[in-house]
Amino acid sequence: MMISDDVDQEDRSVTPIYMVNEETGYSNKLQHQMDHMWDGFYTGQKHKSQFTALIETNIDYNMTFSSTPPENMRLQMRGSQNG
Secondary structure (H helix, E strand, O other), X not given: OEEEOOOOOOOOOOOOEEEEEOOOOEEEEEOOOOXXXXXXXXXXXXXXXXXXXXXXXXXXXXXXXXXXOOOOEEEOOOOOOOO
């Protein structure tokens, strides 16, 4: 899981983010999660810059952002081994 902690985390989109491992052929295009507010009639235009991917934890990945990556970003990996 990757979460932006920048002050503009709800206003700025950094998607898509591409995760690739050329050795295994793994390729994944990540989008941010659904809007998380309700304006009474439709969902708001703000979104949480939070991304989730299922990956193998014992290999390296290249991450490519479509725009300037956040200055402050939290990464969390959970795995039974090599996390």
